Amino acid sequence: MASAAASAAVLEVEDLSVTIRTPAGPLHAVRGVSFDVRRGETVCLVGESGCGKSMTSLAIMSLLPETATRRARRLAFAGADLAGATGAEINALRGNRMAMIFQEPMTALNPAWTIGDQLVEVHRRHKRSGRAEARERAVDLLGKVGIASPVERLGQYPHQLSGGLRQRVMIAMALMCGPDLIIADEPTTALDVTIQAQILRLLAGLQRELGIALLLITHDLGIVARIADRVHVMYAGAIVERATAAELFARPCHPYTRGLLSCLPAPGVTEAGTRLGTIPGVVPSLIGGIEGCAFRSRCEHARAGCAQAVPVRRASATHHYVCVEEVAEMAALGEATA
Amino acid sequence: MLLYALKRLGLALLVAAFVSVVAFLLLRLSGDAALAIAGEGARDEDIALVRRTYGLDRPLIVQYGDWLLRTLAGDLGQSLYFKTDVAALIADKLPVTFLIGSFSLLFALALSVPLGVLSAVYAGSWIDRLALALAVAGQALPNFFFALVLMMLFSITLRWLPVSGSDTWAHFVMPTIALGYYVTPPMMRLVRAGMVEVLGSDYIRTARAKGLSPASVVFKHGLRNALVPVVALAAVQLGYLLGGSIVIETIFALDGLGYLAYQSITHKDFPVTQAVLLLLALIYVLLTLVSDLLNAFLDPRMRVA
Amino acid sequence: MSDAVILPIETVTTKVGSPAARMAANPSVVTGLLLVGAVVAIALLAPLLAPHDPYAQDLTRRLIPPIWHDKGVWFNPLGTDNLGRDYLSRVLYGARISLLIGLSVMVISGLIGTALGLAAGYFGGRTDLVISFVITARLAMPVVLVALAVVAMIGGSLPVVILTLGLLKWDRFAVVMRSATQQVRSLDYVTAAEAAGASRSRIVLGEILPNVFPHLIVVATVEAGSAILLEAALSFLGLGVQPPLPSWGLMIAEAKNLMFFSFWLIAIPGTALALLVLGINLLGDGLRDVFAPDGRS
Numbered sequence: 032m033a034s035a036a037a038s039a040a041v042l043e044v045e046d047l048s049v050t051i052r053t054p055a056g057p058l059h060a061v062r063g064v065s066f067d068v069r070r071g072e073t074v075c076l077v078g079e080s081g082c083g084k085s086m087t088s089l090a091i092m093s094l095l096p097e098t099a100t101r102r103a104r105r106l107a108f109a110g111a112d113l114a115g116a117t118g119a120e121i122n123a124l125r126g127n128r129m130a131m132i133f134q135e136p137m138t139a140l141n142p143a144w145t146i147g148d149q150l151v152e153v154h155r156r157h158k159r160s161g162r163a164e165a166r167e168r169a170v171d172l173l174g175k176v177g178i179a180s181p182v183e184r185l186g187q188y189p190h191q192l193s194g195g196l197r198q199r200v201m202i203a204m205a206l207m208c209g210p211d212l213i214i215a216d217e218p219t220t221a222l223d224v225t226i227q228a229q230i231l232r233l234l235a236g237l238q239r240e241l242g243i244a245l246l247l248i249t250h251d252l253g254i255v256a257r258i259a260d261r262v263h264v265m266y267a268g269a270i271v272e273r274a275t276a277a278e279l280f281a282r283p284c285h286p287y288t289r290g291l292l293s294c295l296p297a298p299g300v301t302e303a304g305t306r307l308g309t310i311p312g313v314v315p316s317l318i319g320g321i322e323g324c325a326f327r328s329r330c331e332h333a334r335a336g337c338a339q340a341v342p343v344r345r346a347s348a349t350h351h352y353v354c355v356e357e358v359a360e361m362a363a364l365g366e367a368t369a
Numbered sequence: 370m371l372l373y374a375l376k377r378l379g380l381a382l383l384v385a386a387f388v389s390v391v392a393f394l395l396l397r398l399s400g401d402a403a404l405a406i407a408g409e410g411a412r413d414e415d416i417a418l419v420r421r422t423y424g425l426d427r428p429l430i431v432q433y434g435d436w437l438l439r440t441l442a443g444d445l446g447q448s449l450y451f452k453t454d455v456a457a458l459i460a461d462k463l464p465v466t467f468l469i470g471s472f473s474l475l476f477a478l479a480l481s482v483p484l485g486v487l488s489a490v491y492a493g494s495w496i497d498r499l500a501l502a503l504a505v506a507g508q509a510l511p512n513f514f515f516a517l518v519l520m521m522l523f524s525i526t527l528r529w530l531p532v533s534g535s536d537t538w539a540h541f542v543m544p545t546i547a548l549g550y551y552v553t554p555p556m557m558r559l560v561r562a563g564m565v566e567v568l569g570s571d572y573i574r575t576a577r578a579k580g581l582s583p584a585s586v587v588f589k590h591g592l593r594n595a596l597v598p599v600v601a602l603a604a605v606q607l608g609y610l611l612g613g614s615i616v617i618e619t620i621f622a623l624d625g626l627g628y629l630a631y632q633s634i635t636h637k638d639f640p641v642t643q644a645v646l647l648l649l650a651l652i653y654v655l656l657t658l659v660s661d662l663l664n665a666f667l668d669p670r671m672r673v674a
Numbered sequence: 675m676s677d678a679v680i681l682p683i684e685t686v687t688t689k690v691g692s693p694a695a696r697m698a699a700n701p702s703v704v705t706g707l708l709l710v711g712a713v714v715a716i717a718l719l720a721p722l723l724a725p726h727d728p729y730a731q732d733l734t735r736r737l738i739p740p741i742w743h744d745k746g747v748w749f750n751p752l753g754t755d756n757l758g759r760d761y762l763s764r765v766l767y768g769a770r771i772s773l774l775i776g777l778s779v780m781v782i783s784g785l786i787g788t789a790l791g792l793a794a795g796y797f798g799g800r801t802d803l804v805i806s807f808v809i810t811a812r813l814a815m816p817v818v819l820v821a822l823a824v825v826a827m828i829g830g831s832l833p834v835v836i837l838t839l840g841l842l843k844w845d846r847f848a849v850v851m852r853s854a855t856q857q858v859r860s861l862d863y864v865t866a867a868e869a870a871g872a873s874r875s876r877i878v879l880g881e882i883l884p885n886v887f888p889h890l891i892v893v894a895t896v897e898a899g900s901a902i903l904l905e906a907a908l909s910f911l912g913l914g915v916q917p918p919l920p921s922w923g924l925m926i927a928e929a930k931n932l933m934f935f936s937f938w939l940i941a942i943p944g945t946a947l948a949l950l951v952l953g954i955n956l957l958g959d960g961l962r963d964v965f966a967p968d969g970r971s
Contacts (some may be wrong), residue, residue: 083539092578094574094577094578118583121580122580122581123580125577125578126578126579126580126581126582127578127580130578130579131578133571133578134572135571138571138572139571139572139574139575140572140574140575141576141590141594142572142594142668142669143590143594143667143668143669144589144590144593145591152579152581152585152589153579153580153581156579156580156581156582156585157580166448188669190669201575204575204579258644354662356624380807380810383807384807384810384811384814385814387807387811388811388814391811391815392815395820395823395824396823396827444744454874462746492844505952505955505956505959506948506952508951508955509899509948509951509952509954509955510948510951511903511906511907511910511923511944511947511948511951512903512907513906513907513910513923513926513946514906514926514940514944514948517926517930517933517940517944518944521933521934521937525934603781605813608813608814608816611815612816612818612819613818614819615816615819615822615905615911616818616910616911619911629823630819631822631911633839634819634822634826634913635826635912635913637826637827642819642823645819646815646816646819646820646823649815649816649819650814650815653813653814653815653816654814657810
């Protein structure tokens with residue numbers, strides 16, 4: 032976090048939209064999202080499932096399904112435009128300078144090839160290295176991600192490894208070419224709770240040690256609290272609040288963020304047996320356009336103005352949120368209704 | 370893996386034994402073999418003589434045991450029509466059928482794999498539609514009719530290829546196509562279905578995220594996984610090809626096992642028919658065994674099972 | 675080895691619109707129905723449509739070419755064969771034989787195969803083991819060879835061909851029904867029926883059969899087409915139905931020696947065969963798509 036201000040942006044996203052063709056009409060999965068990730072920092076995109084955070088990550092990696100179209104005013108990696116890049120240019124970056132870790136380690140590895148094969152091929156492709164050199168690198172990294180007897184593991188197939196081990200392999204694979212940016216899409220969601228903590232600690236440790244920019248996609252505010260430098264809260268395909276992690280947890284402004292936080296037990300504050308909060312209602316349909324604030328159908332402070340265009344408000348230089356209310360008024364309202 | 374192979378082998382032997390019983394009974398029960406040997410309109414004394422000479426008056430079970438023991442010893446008896454040793458006759462014809470079967474399978478694979486991959490990669494495009502239309506049309510075409518059309522086109526109109534016989538490689542071109550085209554559509558569909566499923570899988574997304582070339586994504590990471598079921602089908606289809614070779618070899622007068630089977634049937638030469646039936650069944654059993662083991666080899670997950 | 679005969683079965687899921695509406699919207703189903711419907715109509719109306727008796731020989735009018743040739747005449751629109759029989763009439767009556775074969779073989783083999791497949795899939799265990807073994811053994815014997823041998827021994831006639839093919843071609847029914855039943859039997863409503871103490875026959879006929887029925891329909895169409903092709907092949911080899919029956923396969927066989935001079939003699943029945951089987955296969959393909967809507971074919 033300390034170096035964040037000084038570093039240049041590794042990834043710049045400006046007004047990114049993703050539209051998916053469905054039989055019922057175009058589904059606007061991502062609606063005008065802007066953010067950046069700077070060298071050596073961890074940025075989190077947080078939101079419920081279906082809020083467009085995974086689509087955002089796939090759009091950055093040019094891995095969207097064929098039914099989806101991507102539009103962006105600017106989409107750049109290390110200053111180079113991604114939106115207009117050819118397939119070959121994208122391929123030269125993917126796996127090389129920008130790598131991705133997926134949610135499902137059980138299916139993300141090819142069952143027909145050994146771990147070693149799948150680690151080595153990415154290095155050989157991007158670094159034009161020999162088999163021995165790439166293999167040495169793979170052994171090195173398997174050790175680094177905490178896999179015992181890495182040489183032996185190289186000859187094994189994915190089905191011989193547990194989910195936690197496979198995710199470690201995926202992390203090692205992402206590191207093979209020494210990337211500037213790693214996008215991790217819910218990297219711990221599919222794992223056991225005890226393994227989740229280990230993998231998260233590993234990821235955070237490697238990110239600090241190697242100075243990699245990490246874009247972490249998650250629905251889990253607990254994870255955000257532990258490793259994020261900056262946070263973007265997404266709701267219904269748009270960012271509703273952005274802040275440093277410290278600011279967000281100290282003073283959540285958007286009603287949705289506050290709702291999310293109330294669902295989270297706070298260590299030392301929430302007593303055992305108390306009911307955690309829930310956010311009533313359902314996410315609006317993303318098919319067709321959304322006028323005004325998308326959260327208003329579930330917001331306890333909703334009023335007529337919410338149906339019109341909503342202004343961006345600044346709580347500080349680094350803390351913005353999208354709401355018709357200023358946070359001070361809202362807090363007062365909240366107390367009045369409580 | 371070894372245990373798996375042994376279990377499969379045991380089952381294969383059991384199937385072979387079962388088929389030998391069926392092959393024996395089928396040809397004994399579906400008609401009077403003695404009458405068939407003696408010929409239509411033979412006198413009763415002649416038929417009785419034939420019955421004694423060939424041991425056809427003994428109980429079926431004894432006849433079967435006798436036949437099985439001699440078959441296991443490699444003695445398939447004498448051909449009634451060709452008047453030679455059946456084993457030697459079959460050994461003489463087998464290579465031609467083996468060649469034509471392998472050529473046809475290669476022909477079918479060479480067409481179906483690229484077409485299947487193309488239709489999967491460009492699913493829904495005109496290539497996909499065209500390949501599907503060809504497959505549907507191909508499967509509706511009777512193989513003997515197609516063989517005659519080929520003959521008319523290449524031998525009579527264009528005069529490129531010899532009409533019939535099995536002396537030069539040119540004699541094998543039309544039979545290969547006539548036999549192989551029919552198994553191409555199911556293989557192509559299987560390749561396509563497998564590729565469509567595989568291309569939508571998470572590990573293909575991983576491969577793309579690694580920046581691998583499109584060729585590497587489709588072939589190294591895709592095709593390898595999609596081909597597993599195709600191998601199983603290929604072996605079964607080779608069994609079909611052996612059956613189909615009866616029709617095709619007869620049309621093109623290719624001197625192979627299929628033509629021999631046809632001749633033995635029309636001349637009621639039941640020792641030969643029986644031997645060919647058993648041999649084809651054994652080949653089929655062997656092929657499915659090989660395909661099972663090949664499957665286990667191709668899919669690492671099956672190796673530990 | 676039993677694994678080799680297990681084909682993947684897509685689970686049948688519901689989709690927007692009634693089955694009839696989905697069929698009407700499926701181009702394969704519509705084209706297939708049109709082709710098959712045309713052949714059925716021809717078969718039924720053959721006596722009205724045929725200009726001549728298909729068996730009447732006229733040795734003075736042999737090998738007249740069809741009407742699109744210079745020497746064609748309207749008296750015999752598709753010409754005449756080697757014995758001077760009207761080819762159009764023979765082709766029209768030939769539809770009856772092909773359809774009869776396809777339908778009867780489908781019913782016989784369908785009954786055998788469905789019974790075996792249902793039993794193997796529902797009871798599992800030893801029953802499944804034995805039936806899978808029988809299926810594998812049956813698959814090991816080439817249909818063409820066995821059918822030729824049996825027909826040669828007994829003598830070729832329409833009933834013999836039908837019975838032989840019917841008793842041989844049940845394998846695909848058994849294979850598909852077996853795996854479909856296996857899938858359905860583990861579903862909740864079957865377990866519920868079992869828990870409620872329904873009898874086995876009630877469960878198999880009342881709960882399972884209706885749910886595997888779509889698979890049955892698809893296999894049945896494919897098998898009908900395949901049976902028609904097999905009869906034609908047997909008759910072509912002279913070991914199927916016997917002359918003077920106007921079987922399309924037999925007509926091709928009879929014309930084989932004349933094909934270098936009178937190619938239409940094999941082209942016409944060959945095309946008729948291909949169109950009928952094409953219609954049946956399209957119907958089967960389309961129905962598969964209608965029943966399995968996730969786009970996999």
